[in-house]
Amino acid sequence: MKYSHWIKKARKTKDRLKKESPESSTITKKQISKDSSISIRELYKTQKWENLIKIAKQSKGLFEEYDCIKVQKKVIKLGESVLINSGDAHDEDYIGTIKQIISIKEPTTLKLICLCRVQWYMRKSEVIKSHPKSNEWVSEQELFKTKHEDYILAQTVIHSCQIFSCKEYVDLDEIESTVYFNRLSWDMEKKQFQGLETIQKFCSCQQPVNPDRKYVQCDSCHQWYHLECVGLQEGELNDSEFFCKLCL
Incomplete structure (x- = not known):
């Protein structure tokens, strides 16, 4: 990538650094910032978040x-x-x-x-x-x-x-x-x-409990059943006892 190219360019030997003027060093730093800025903007537009994070981590x-x-x-x-x-x-x-x-x-x-x-x-x-x-x-x-x-x-x-x-x-x-x-x-x-x-199953249909549905409990075995599975409707429920087919 162009960004890596500028990083390598900044890693020079001590002799090269002695000959480099402060102005040229500043230009190099500005170019690094410019390239990372372009990369960040483009990656943001394309929503490539993983790549965006990698680029950002490379710059302090x-x-x-x-x-x-x-x-x-x-x-x-x-x-x-x-x-x-x-x-x-x-x-x-x-x-x-x-x-x-x-x-x-x-x-x-x-x-x-x-x-x-x-x-x-x-x-x-x-x-x-x-x-x-x-x-x-x-x-x-x-x-x-x-x-x-x-x-x-x-x-x-x-x-x-x-x-x-x-x-x-x-x-x-x-x-x-x-x-x-x-x-x-x-x-x-x-x-x-x-x-x-691993989940407990209920009713004769042996399904996990669904809190959205209505259940009735057998007064003998204390198992829970879906109303529709035992032929009951919600309006038919009262205080009378209920026994499932297995307990009748």
Whole structure:
């Protein structure tokens, strides 16, 4: 790269440095700054964040890392889970956990490019494409953790959200739209759930619990059943006892 060429040009022997005038040394430094500035601008336009970070780390004073940052009146903290603008092409916003917060200074304008490294979660709408039958037991507020990470512009973060365990989620008195739960991981390469075999199954249909659906408990064996699986409707529930077919 042209940037590397100028770095090599600056590494001269002591004899060459003695002959070099202060003016020529200044010109070399300015050229390095100019080339890195051009590279940063071009990489920003093409959103090649990994390459942009590598370039910034090569020049002193261009790269900074933070635990917390304020961008467009929004405070972003390391380790928090956030909603991320997915653009006009998607109905749902993305969700991820902030793993790193950095800024890169554009050398000529001194403007900061703020980036966040995010570990992604998958939504129900994304996983049921590969596993349509999971639609019955996956909640609308359920998320699936992945190992996939990307850099995003900090300005695309909308606001923070909360992610609980399934047990914590079920025990909540009120559930807002920015409250989610996670109990499984998702393998993005194999497009399959991880840990599904470890989750307790309920009802005669043997599915993981779905907090969105209604259940009734057998007064004898204390097992939980979907209303539709035992032929009941929500309006039919009362204080009378219920016994499943196995206990009748």
